[in-house]
Amino acid sequence: MNAEILCVGTELLHGDIVNTNAQYISKKLAEIAIDVHYQSVVGDNPDRIRKAFETGFSRADLVISTGGLGPTQDDITKDALAEYFNAEMTYNESSYQHVKEMYSRFRKDLPNNNKRQAYFPKGSIILNNPNGTANACIYRGEDSQGNIKTGILLPGPPKEMEPLIDNEVIPYLKQFSNQVVYGEKLVVVNIGESAAEEMILDMIENQTNPTIAPYASAGKVIFRITAKAETKEKCIELIEPVKAELINRFGKENAYVTESGKVEDKTAELLLENNLTIATAESCTGGMVASRLISYPGISKVFMEGFITYSNDAKMNTLNVKRETLEKYGAVSEETAKEMAYGAARAAGTDIGVSTTGVAGPDGGTEEKPVGLVYICVYYNGKFNAQKIMATGSREIIRDRASTSALDLVRSAIQTN
Amino acid sequence: MNAEILCVGTELLHGDIVNTNAQYISKKLAEIAIDVHYQSVVGDNPDRIRKAFETGFSRADLVISTGGLGPTQDDITKDALAEYFNAEMTYNESSYQHVKEMYSRFRKDLPNNNKRQAYFPKGSIILNNPNGTANACIYRGEDSQGNIKTGILLPGPPKEMEPLIDNEVIPYLKQFSNQVVYGEKLVVVNIGESAAEEMILDMIENQTNPTIAPYASAGKVIFRITAKAETKEKCIELIEPVKAELINRFGKENAYVTESGKVEDKTAELLLENNLTIATAESCTGGMVASRLISYPGISKVFMEGFITYSNDAKMNTLNVKRETLEKYGAVSEETAKEMAYGAARAAGTDIGVSTTGVAGPDGGTEEKPVGLVYICVYYNGKFNAQKIMATGSREIIRDRASTSALDLVRSAIQTN
Numbered sequence: 001m002n003a004e005i006l007c008v009g010t011e012l013l014h015g016d017i018v019n020t021n022a023q024y025i026s027k028k029l030a031e032i033a034i035d036v037h038y039q040s041v042v043g044d045n046p047d048r049i050r051k052a053f054e055t056g057f058s059r060a061d062l063v064i065s066t067g068g069l070g071p072t073q074d075d076i077t078k079d080a081l082a083e084y085f086n087a088e089m090t091y092n093e094s095s096y097q098h099v100k101e102m103y104s105r106f107r108k109d110l111p112n113n114n115k116r117q118a119y120f121p122k123g124s125i126i127l128n129n130p131n132g133t134a135n136a137c138i139y140r141g142e143d144s145q146g147n148i149k150t151g152i153l154l155p156g157p158p159k160e161m162e163p164l165i166d167n168e169v170i171p172y173l174k175q176f177s178n179q180v181v182y183g184e185k186l187v188v189v190n191i192g193e194s195a196a197e198e199m200i201l202d203m204i205e206n207q208t209n210p211t212i213a214p215y216a217s218a219g220k221v222i223f224r225i226t227a228k229a230e231t232k233e234k235c236i237e238l239i240e241p242v243k244a245e246l247i248n249r250f251g252k253e254n255a256y257v258t259e260s261g262k263v264e265d266k267t268a269e270l271l272l273e274n275n276l277t278i279a280t281a282e283s284c285t286g287g288m289v290a291s292r293l294i295s296y297p298g299i300s301k302v303f304m305e306g307f308i309t310y311s312n313d314a315k316m317n318t319l320n321v322k323r324e325t326l327e328k329y330g331a332v333s334e335e336t337a338k339e340m341a342y343g344a345a346r347a348a349g350t351d352i353g354v355s356t357t358g359v360a361g362p363d364g365g366t367e368e369k370p371v372g373l374v375y376i377c378v379y380y381n382g383k384f385n386a387q388k389i390m391a392t393g394s395r396e397i398i399r400d401r402a403s404t405s406a407l408d409l410v411r412s413a414i415q416t417n
Numbered sequence: 418m419n420a421e422i423l424c425v426g427t428e429l430l431h432g433d434i435v436n437t438n439a440q441y442i443s444k445k446l447a448e449i450a451i452d453v454h455y456q457s458v459v460g461d462n463p464d465r466i467r468k469a470f471e472t473g474f475s476r477a478d479l480v481i482s483t484g485g486l487g488p489t490q491d492d493i494t495k496d497a498l499a500e501y502f503n504a505e506m507t508y509n510e511s512s513y514q515h516v517k518e519m520y521s522r523f524r525k526d527l528p529n530n531n532k533r534q535a536y537f538p539k540g541s542i543i544l545n546n547p548n549g550t551a552n553a554c555i556y557r558g559e560d561s562q563g564n565i566k567t568g569i570l571l572p573g574p575p576k577e578m579e580p581l582i583d584n585e586v587i588p589y590l591k592q593f594s595n596q597v598v599y600g601e602k603l604v605v606v607n608i609g610e611s612a613a614e615e616m617i618l619d620m621i622e623n624q625t626n627p628t629i630a631p632y633a634s635a636g637k638v639i640f641r642i643t644a645k646a647e648t649k650e651k652c653i654e655l656i657e658p659v660k661a662e663l664i665n666r667f668g669k670e671n672a673y674v675t676e677s678g679k680v681e682d683k684t685a686e687l688l689l690e691n692n693l694t695i696a697t698a699e700s701c702t703g704g705m706v707a708s709r710l711i712s713y714p715g716i717s718k719v720f721m722e723g724f725i726t727y728s729n730d731a732k733m734n735t736l737n738v739k740r741e742t743l744e745k746y747g748a749v750s751e752e753t754a755k756e757m758a759y760g761a762a763r764a765a766g767t768d769i770g771v772s773t774t775g776v777a778g779p780d781g782g783t784e785e786k787p788v789g790l791v792y793i794c795v796y797y798n799g800k801f802n803a804q805k806i807m808a809t810g811s812r813e814i815i816r817d818r819a820s821t822s823a824l825d826l827v828r829s830a831i832q833t834n
Contacts, residue, residue, distance in 0.1 A: 012439075012440075013453045014447045014453075015447055019436050026430055026432030037460065038457060038458065039429065040456065040458070042455055286711030286723070287703075287704025287708035288708045289704070291703050291704035291705045295813055297812055300728070303727050305724075305728065306703070306725030311721045311722065348731060363714065395714055396712055
């Protein structure tokens with residue numbers, strides 16, 4: 001079975017929002033080995049919606065749409081589907097009760113054309129939407145050419161659509177697939193993308209299950225190891241030896257695996273596993289290092305305190321950075337980064353202190369200390385590990401890159417200790 | 418002129434990445450009043466790429482593609498375009514020099530099939546790509562049915578594609594449009610979405626230029642005011658009176674306008690305009706409030722210091738929160754939030770202190786203090802302004818919502834002072 005995802009919404013065509021629905025559905029279908037061949041987006045235009053369904057069914061077995069289930073005359077995905085399958089629209093009383101209840105819950109007046117949301121192509125499986133007025137539906141049947149096609153119509157808002165995919169659509173579709181696909185991400189640091197690819201080229205070329213493929217990710221080198229089998233457990237069995245060989249080739253200090261591919265997750269896991277407490281001292285990243293670590297549930301056991309010492313006064317008063325250090329080397333220097341990391345660990349009484357200080361731009365750069373120059377440092381076990389980074393890009397990209405490097409320096413300090 | 422955006426990339430169909438390219442291009446085309454009727458995504462499959470171009474040109478005057486300009490046999494967007502227009506592929510020496518120079522800059526070996534990247538449909542305008550090996554191109558001509566169509570082929574990586582759109586494609590396309598579209602976002606706080614809509618329903622229904630439309634944004638009520646005219650200046654002239662009337666209806670404390678729609682931008686602007694210094698004290702948001710403020714260029718003039726006091730010890734030692742307060746009311750309480758805000762302002766010597774303390778989950782909730790409960794407080798001018806929030810959703814959504822509210826509380830404290 002192969003699929004097309006059809007997202008309906010003028011706000012997508014105007015570029016007001018990014019199409020996270022298409023990504024979410026694609027990812028979930030990939031996990032049960034249903035191939036998505038096309039994604040498409042069309043506005044709230046009845047004619048173009050009808051044509052988009054025709055185009056979709058002409059090239060895919062399954063079309064999953066999002067949006068177009070509202071109460072207005074422009075909301076016509078159900079009508080388009082019924083027309084495609086030459087099915088009647090029939091009234092569903094329990095969906096009407098659902099609409100009424102939802103409107104009263106949100107204390108909104110029931111619009112005049114409210115009954116539209118209770119009509120579905122005859123023969124549909126109706127999916128109850130606990131987070132919005134619009135129930136969803138699945139229709140499977142023969143089209144005018146005698147081909148068996150499946151149409152699934154979902155609401156547009158992600159907080160309504162995502163639970164329906166997880167709880168209704170994927171369980172339904174599993175009958176058409178007897179395989180699962182499972183992947184993990186190997187993050188490689190300290191090695192450039194092409195050098196890393198070269199080191200494992202033979203593996204990339206000769207592996208078929210799991211496959212190894214470079215994974216697009218700004219500023220990071222990530223390989224995705226993906227296996228296909230009857231169960232997730234069998235996938236993991238296939239992945240394990242390949243993973244071990246990859247880490248062996250790159251070296252433990254240069255490569256690690258996470259399901260998410262996020263360095264903060266790996267660093268947080270290591271801190272918790274080893275029961276190591278940490279404090280952060282940030283200048284240019286301004287809380288981003290702490291915020292990313294704190295996104296990890298349960299981190300409060302080891303994350304004690306963070307200091308965002310943006311001004312020189314704050315660096316001196318809060319972290320005990322020496323005035324002479326700031327005067328002699330400047331706030332953006334390895335020496336200041338070291339005193340900040342040490343100062344954070346000392347002030348918070350933690351095992352580890354990590355610091356960042358740099359020029360995030362767009363202004364404030366000099367010839368000697370240009371925009372993008374950042375020093376980071378980890379203090380752990382009486383030792384300092386400092387690094388100089390030259391990042392390019394916008395203020396946000398520079399801050400993101402610096403916080404990624406700082407989090408990774410903590411990881412590497414723990415793993416190579 | 419109407420357009421279709423065609424993004425080529427298997428990683429999109431797998432849901433590995435979200436399609437920011439389609440959003441970026443759509444937004445830029447909307448600004449010059451070129452309507453996008455469809456967006457589509459297809460994998461790196463030569464047959465399906467060819468068909469996608471045919472489908473695109475059958476329903477749009479202009480097809481802009483991203484991806485498929487690489488050196489491999491799967492990279493065939495240029496061939497597909499040439500076939501559609503029945504044009505030859507011709508070699509372009511300066512593009513070949515560009516490829517060679519780029520490969521040497523990234524210290525990569527030039528692949529054997531390197532010359533592919535120097536071939537273009539004969540008659541193309543070649544666009545120099547300063548950030549990657551693949552030059553882009555524009556082809557305008559008659560198709561086999563005698564219709565004039567335009568194809569624009571861009572590379573896939575956003576950091577290569579975006580500058581080409583801004584510097585080459587939009588200036589080129591302006592000849593086909595004599596209008597610009599310009600919009601601003603009005604953010605409404607303290608008023609629910611449907612109540613807000615009702616308050617301005619007559620304006621929404623009767624305005625044609627500018628239009629006023631609700632704008633989808635998680636947890637925020639935003640209206641987009643959009644005008645169409647010959648110049649941006651004329652658009653702004655059209656928007657001004659409508660904006661004033663909207664702010665008048667909602668009240669200055671409940672509504673504000675920014676181009677980005679981001680509360681941190683408005684708050685940072687107000688701090689800088691009024692030369693007010695600020696310090697942050699965060700528990701559950703863990704640096705997110707500070708990090709969002711610090712994303713604003715030039716904020717170092719007023720942002721002095723941030724404290725991420727995750728543990729009770731940190732709250733007492735660093736912010737001088739009283740032990741009795743923590744024991745009597747708990748860390749997640751209005752009283753603690755107040756002492757944190759005051760403590761931050763006092764420790765950093767700033768005009769304003771802002772604090773957050775709450776239960777971000779997924780664990781740690783109790784019946785009395787459930788996951789999602791957050792207290793925020795602003796200390797300014799000797800006065801405290803505290804707020805209790807009950808957020809729902811994941812750990813990240815709760816933290817995001819709490820930091821948005823904290824930033825907005827600072828805005829409102831300044832604007833209503």
